[in-house]
Amino acid sequence: MMIRYVGAAVLAAMAAGAQAETVVVTADRMVDVLAGRVIEQPVVTIVDGRITKVETGAATALPEGAERIDLPGKTLLPGLIDMHVHLDSNPRYGGYSSLQFTDLFWPVQGVGNARDMLHAGFTTVRNVGSEGYSDVAYKQAIEEGLMEGPRIVPAAHALSATGGHCDSTYLPPSFEAVGKAVGDGAQELRKRVREQRKYGAEVIKVCATGGVFSRNTEPGQQQLSEEELRAIADEAHQWGLKVAAHAHGAAGIKAAIRAGIDTIEHASLIDAEGIRLAKEHGTWLAMDIFNTEYTQAEGARNGVMEDNLRKDREIAQLQRDNFRAAHEAGAKMVFATDAGVMPHGTAGGQFRIMTEYGMTPMEAIQAATRNAAQALGRERDVGAIAAGRYGDIIAVDGDPLADVRQLENVDVVIKGGEVVKSD
Incomplete structure (x- = not known):
């Protein structure tokens, strides 16, 4: 009491x-x-x-x-810190089922997701990718006392290559659907960094490889060159921003690390060389090893397509095994769940999986507190x-x-x- x-x-x-x-x-x-x-x-x-x-x-x-x-x-x-969330996402609507709603449905329903994360104990989150700058809006509304939620480090729109993960890949050509931060070539991607910062991003998110929940991409595919990734990192760092790279595949992970990116998201197929590079460069690994339990149990019922569930099945155990290998090797690691792929209020379930795959309870807690604050550059605050x-x-x-x-x-x-x- x-x-x-x-x-x-x-x-x-x-x-x-x-x-x-x-x-x-x-x-x-x-x-x-x-x-x-x-x-x-x-x-x-x-x-x-x-x-x-x-x-x-x-x-x-x-x-x-x-x-x-x-x-x-x-x-x-x-207060806990989740380094990889999507507050305007909802796992109940997968595949094409999301198209039944108007555009503004997504930021509106995200208000409840922000509250759920706070009530689950996450007083700070890094929102790595949103639509319509909704994460910037949530941050502003919370700071104005108009909604309840955690402290938010927003990324706004995630950068991507044309046709890659984080581009719009579900609709036919007649819709002319294009992701808001797509760029091809170093100079275009530098401009996308500047645009996201201009409208409120405090971290830059880039999709360096294909992904699980996009269409027509494979997680292992590298989709941006090392030169492009370096341009993004250099531009962001010039503005005082850190960069998070979605990267499942081994080649894309290593290119992102060499390019100077600060955190590697997912890191599912990281190999021994990638772990060595992460240690050498001081790069943080943000590995979401919990959400697959929800996706495999509920994904089909929620409309997730079989091809996406297939990709999730193929990399889930590999990611957990590589989490163990990275931890045993002494790589720097933070707590990251990809909340939005599973319900936001269940994010605390990842602590159990982190301890099952090698961390002590203290190490798992430190990943969601001390380590996350260091990776954010917020050691004076959280x-x-x-x-x-x-x-x-x-x-x-x-x-x-x-x-x-x-x-x-x-x-x-x-x-x-x-x-x-x-x-």
């Missing part, structure tokens, strides 16, 4: 229409992801949405007039319960280091010092 104690000074301020500025959170335990240890009897002080100090001990003196949130029996963790960072905290019953499945049902979510979900 969560107990909230509000001091008399705070009640007086609230009566006058003001809000409490100081919040103190206590619990039985806290996972310190920076030190890789558990702290007993944590006392976390949050002022104006940011953590000012982390202390220990039940007898710690609390600031005068602070709002107190006591979570007896629970374990605190930093990814740990530490002074200076946002007051983004989740709480679960029991010990998630003994049973990582505790993270599938988060009991309390605090964002910026404000309780947004509690049991």
Whole structure:
């Protein structure tokens, strides 16, 4: 049970229409992801949405007039970070079934997806590809207090080659359907980077290989040259943006790493040389090894075409085996689910699979906190319960280091010092 104690000074301020500025959170335990240890009897002080100090001990003196949130029996963790989501996607509508809806249906239904991710404990997400700049709109609406959701790092439209994954490949020529960020050649793709940044992208997403859920592409196919990928990376880095490359195939993965791209998404068919290059370049791997369970169980019923399900079956186990190999080799890894391929609220299910394929529970949690913050370049803001960072905290019953499945049902979510979900 969560107990909230509000001091008399705070009640007086609230009566006058003001809000409490100081919040103190206590619990039985806290996972310190920076030190890789558990702290007993944590006392976390949050002022104006940011953590000012982390202390220990039940007898710690609390600031005068602070709002107190006591979570007896629970374990605190930093708000989780999912590095690969699609908030305007919905797995219930696969293949051609999505065409039954008007265009604006997709950003509207995504409002619920954003809420579901937040309530699942993900206080920050990187949205790597959307339509109509919906992820930029969600970010703006959340920051204005008009909708509920996590902190969003938007990519806007994903860059692609003509006819490749992330282009529009389902419709016949008479529709003249073209992806909004398609480019051929280094100069065109540099322009696409500038366009996405102009309209709000904070990370650039590029599709370097074919994919599972596109038509007329194969996951192993490289679809942009190393020269084109380097132009994208150089242009993005010039503007201070990081780049995420969708890349299933071994050749495309290695070309993206050599080109200077920051994170490799999926990395399903990565080989030993690719793992070596990732370590050498400090490239992060974002491998979504959970969602295939949903796709294979529900995909056909949701309208996903057999050819797409075939591709998913062919690479699913290979990706999980390569996740294990990359982890054993010491590659840098982050938590990434591709939520939108499976329901957003189930993203915490990936922790179980990560531990089944080699990670300890602490390593899996660090992938979704400390590591993700490093990959985002946001170590001063998110990814740990530490002074200076946002007051983004989740709480679960029991010990998630003994049973990582505790993270599938988060009991309390605090964002910026404000309780947004509690049991």
